[in-house]
Amino acid sequence: MSATIREVARAAGVSVATVSRVLNGKGPVREVTGRRVRAAAERLRYVPHVGARSLITRRTHAIGVLLPDLFGEFFSEAIRGIDRAARAAGYQLLVSGSHGDRAQAQTALRAMRGRVDGLVVMSPSVDGPTLSANLPEGWPVMLLNCAVDGAAFDSINIDNEGGAAAMVKHLAGLGHRRIAHVTGPADNWDAKERLRGYRRAVLSGGGGDARELEVPGDFTEESGYRAARLVLGMRPRPTAIFAANDSMAIGLLCAFQEMGVRVPGDIAVGGFDDIPIARFMTPPLSSVAVSIAALGARAMERLLAALRDGSRHVPCHETLPARLVARRSSGSRSSKPPASSRHAHKRRKDP
Amino acid sequence: MSATIREVARAAGVSVATVSRVLNGKGPVREVTGRRVRAAAERLRYVPHVGARSLITRRTHAIGVLLPDLFGEFFSEAIRGIDRAARAAGYQLLVSGSHGDRAQAQTALRAMRGRVDGLVVMSPSVDGPTLSANLPEGWPVMLLNCAVDGAAFDSINIDNEGGAAAMVKHLAGLGHRRIAHVTGPADNWDAKERLRGYRRAVLSGGGGDARELEVPGDFTEESGYRAARLVLGMRPRPTAIFAANDSMAIGLLCAFQEMGVRVPGDIAVGGFDDIPIARFMTPPLSSVAVSIAALGARAMERLLAALRDGSRHVPCHETLPARLVARRSSGSRSSKPPASSRHAHKRRKDP
């Protein structure tokens, strides 16, 4: 099958130790010997056996990525960022998705043991204590958008609360006093944070307790579509809606369109995530932009840094800012879609 | 760090061979011995070192996944399907994305050597010969939506051509005689197949050579947005447009909306992919549905089957059907979006 280091050594007329030294760039070797070894390795298409190597070095040069049961733009963007950073550092990615429950996640975790040097975990529907109980102690771990408990693990997440508050304040600034909210899944961390941001902003705006303006959703377009009817039924009728993500906001837009309710004339709409199509909606959707890819890349970079620091590393927490993007659906005047083509230069969506 | 098989053996008062036999379910062991060993392993949280194991067995129980530089729904759905099938068979996924050019892909390929038992490759912008030159011979490989050359490798892809033809015929059936086409990237396999389907259907419909009705796009919403103006400038003006994917179709819808061109009244629009939001557009977008997740899952299943068959396996090619979904943008009457919620029960998009 594949050539071993021994065969390379024989072909180059040296010992295996020398081959190893040349290929790893360690220890002193004569220029000419190095050339001979490299030539032999090339000729035999030699690739070191990672298993044998990790047996000795206790390093696998791979990072495990645990993802929850989520789809769409978020998922792929996160992996993209993580992959970019990992590749730059010469690391490989062991990906495992679709962890609905604890048992599945635990199984996936076990399977990763010995295969990876560290872990990136994104699990927005698992609470902190449960998480830390299942995570291997002493392993470099980076938590992404998780409910974090204390300072046990490194973590990084998006300023969901701040972003949500910014959207609500934006709507309030346009004169809206009754702002409804379509929430995400009750057990989802991001959704909970966004809800908090909404409540905080409503309260600080003097809106009083606005629990009756909260409509349950589940992040799908359809739940947004359904929520539209509920909101319109409220008395007095809200003049604005903030949906916890863009998918639901799009559902809202669709429903309003069908019902003949004008946006933003009759009701203003805001979303969260700023997914690429947001600006192509009718009217263009106001949203809160977050760079998921950047989140993933940053997570990987920090994890690798922690790996290098070893035991000297101290876990810390980081929050990435979210940026308000005002478009017409909230009542702002906005330029034509392609003019603000933030994504255009880097997106290349396959069919 | 982690317990070794030797420690488990000592704890259970048996030899390492017995521990191995118990944990792998091979060879005869007494019921009571098995219990003792399993208890010890559990207590010590023993997990076999995969590297050491693969050194002997020459199996890694991992599959490499090579993905091109693509984003969005397609990417994540493909991984989701692949992951589901792999997990069911107890395999792990080594994912590597963003392979713009050959060199990158080759590097990624080398890094996978010895780490994986097989490979799933999706590389729509690489031609067949280039591909087979870089792929390791004798390795189980499954090609996904690639330009396939001969029967050297297993492959599986979507009926792009048939789906495109179906859409064009659908539009023709509604009375349209001048049907424009917004193409995908010139070097993209899917895009090329869809273009072929378009041309074939136009020709067979008696439309004659319609090259002047083809507008270049690149699968982004923005390119669709730009294409709208070009199409409207054609004389005589086309009465329908088929975009090579939904993103571009959405760009078209957006542009038409702004220009006051009614869809489907003034011009009919059709897309490809049936992405989840398609039905929530205004008007709901007619498209061609393909199950990317199913494609991925099927690929993985076939790869694992090939792995089991070993040398007895003969490569074969498979094509997955594409289904026309007629909605209002093409002039069909359609039910309200949520009524046809094919995705609703399984989608749970995270922020």
Next chain:
DNA sequence: TCAGAGAATGTAAACGTTTACATCGGCGAA
């Protein structure tokens, strides 16, 4: 010329498994 330093290279012992083979009982048949 030679001692000795230090560079270049070789030798062999790990690393943690699996597995072919050896060993050891116990049991039924001769």
Next chain:
DNA sequence: TTCGCCGATGTAAACGTTTACATTCTCTGA
């Protein structure tokens, strides 16, 4: 009783690396 068989278990040799240590070679300075 003894032989042979078979089920249960132990022993040790791989697998392909890295690396501590040993060895050899090549200078330099006295």
